[in-house]
Amino acid sequence: MRRKSSLVIGVLAVGLAVSAQAKKMTECSMRYDLKGWSVFYKTAGGTGTIRCDNGQHATVRLSAKGGGLTAGKTEIRNGLGQFSKVANMNDLFGSYNAASAGAAAGKAVSVSTMKKGPVRLDMSGKGTGFELGAALGRLSITRK
16 A cells, blocks of 8 residues: 555656646847848848857758838848747747838848747847848758
């Protein structure tokens, strides 16, 4: 009887530990460089590094494409992206819906918010270039 109750308690303890681990969310951020241009069609590409507070990290490739009424050329260096909390870093890879509007000349400042399902990405950065207009598009993040 004592052995059975010890076994039941052990199984319950393992179940609670697994349940607590499943609910733990991680915070991740991304440092990135991004270059792009637009003449009605907007395109940009770059690289970055994602780091999470649970120790996960990855080097990534960024690709943005979209359309709208835009014209310009920009380059962002050492930008910062902040993700909403996720269960695992793998939730961050994929395509985000993006909308942007801006006007810049000389020193550019970029701020945008994107969504991929429940995951939100806020990106900000400083750089150089010029741009005028508004665009809708997608930003894809893939492992490098």
